[in-house]
Amino acid sequence: MLKFDRELFVQALNEGALGKRGELERVVDEISGKGFSNIFLIGSGGTVAMMYPFEYIFKSYSALPVRAEIAAELLVTDNRQLTSKSVCIFASVTGTTKETVAAAQFCREKGATTIGLVGIPGTPLAEAVDYAITFGREKHAFDVFYLQLQILTTRFLQQNGEFPQYEQFAAELAALPQGMVAAMEEFDARAEAFAIKHRETDYHMLVGAGNLWGNTYSYAMCILEEMQWIKSKSIHAAEFFHGTLELVEKDTSVILFKGEDATRPLVERVERFAENITKELFIIDTKDYALPGISEEFRKLVDLNVNWALTSRISAYLERERNHPLEIRRYYRKMEY
Structure with missing residues (x-):
């Protein structure tokens, strides 16, 4: 296939997402143990589009209040639902998308718990969030992010008593x-x-x-x-x-x-x-x-x-x-x- 390395693709998903399952689960379990009121899925351009499927999945399975938000719009609106009891999840391949980094800082200042899915460690978004999940590359980042978000989403559902099939689903993702x-x-x-x-x-x-x-x-x-x-x-x-x-x-x-x-x-x-x-x-x-x-x-x-x-x-x-x-x-x- 043109411009496609099968081994690199599988390696990226295995290492960047499936290999991060334990880390992702620990993040969700710690946050769920403390309790929260709602979840915001935040991005810019392609990364906010990436959040829409997971907003849909949450709506389909859960009574949890979950909303996808465009980072730049969130910064200029007084969203009364964003509080210190919110969980905010961000994604950026490079970790440098200005609006997303600013939104992460904004949410953290509100006292919200922040999670960042970032291709490159040590970048502004990785430094701006409470929990940074990084995997050290940009190639196939969206494919990795999708898998990471599937683990996060279904683990939150499981912890909320709404997805008892989690263990089977997570195992099948392999x-x-x-x-x-x-x-x-x-x-x-x-x-x-x-x-x-x-x-x-x-x-x-x-x-x-x-x-x-x-x-x-x-x-x-x-x-x-x-x-x-x-x-x-x-x-x-x-x-x-x-x-x-x-x-x-x-x-x-x-x-x-x-x-x-x-x-x-x-x-x-x-x-x-x-x-x-x-x-x-x-x-x-x-x-x-x-x-x-x-x-x-x-x-x-x-x-x-x-x-x-x-x-x-x-x-x-x-x-x-x-x-x-x-x-x-x-x-x-x-x-x-």
Whole structure:
């Protein structure tokens, strides 16, 4: 596969997330033992998008008050729910995202308990939080963060008496990296064909819901817009029929992210509509991939990992076909704004 090191990928997830299970559990157990009133999942850009699936999972399983927040917005609003009894979880690959670091400092000043998932130790975010979970690399950081957040989320649920399956789920996560690799290998030819066909396409609609809404938003914003300078729109499947449907034409690129949680029928409704209008419908369905070692009841908790891994294959081929390295920026971190 183009620009993919299977051993490095599996090693990153095993060392950065699965190998951190004990540390993550100790953090959750200590915080739960002291008691807390609510949880804030805080990030900027791609990292706040990363938090949306876990807000959704908490809402699906728990009575705990949990909310995903954009770091910069949190800083300028007087959120009365943020108190010394809050738990605030942050993520940053580099540990230097200004808004996220400032939000961590802000929450800590409020007396909240802060947890930071950070690629690089010794960076500002790692220094700003009460508990820093670091793994020493940037490569595959989002894949690592997803696994870390799954352990944190389900451990909080277990400690709150809402996820008795935790031990089984956490044990099964050990099989996920290999399952993701197998899915990527199976999807790779489709990813390459998509990139070749759409190398000049200047606009894409991306549709998702539930666990995959964060990925939908993130792929449109972070990959297509920021890293490839392609105009895109992320649309929640539940809202697609309130405006956006009128823009679909026979050559409109519509990309559907189909997951396995309760919102799947919402995406299928968009699929039924789009397949009758556009000839450029592309569907990424996590249900198409076997994931050996993952129980059926847990697939809806890991579809986000699989979806993100699959989209990374599209990114690799878009970079090649468009001769546009993913690292190039015109404005982001290039100028003051």
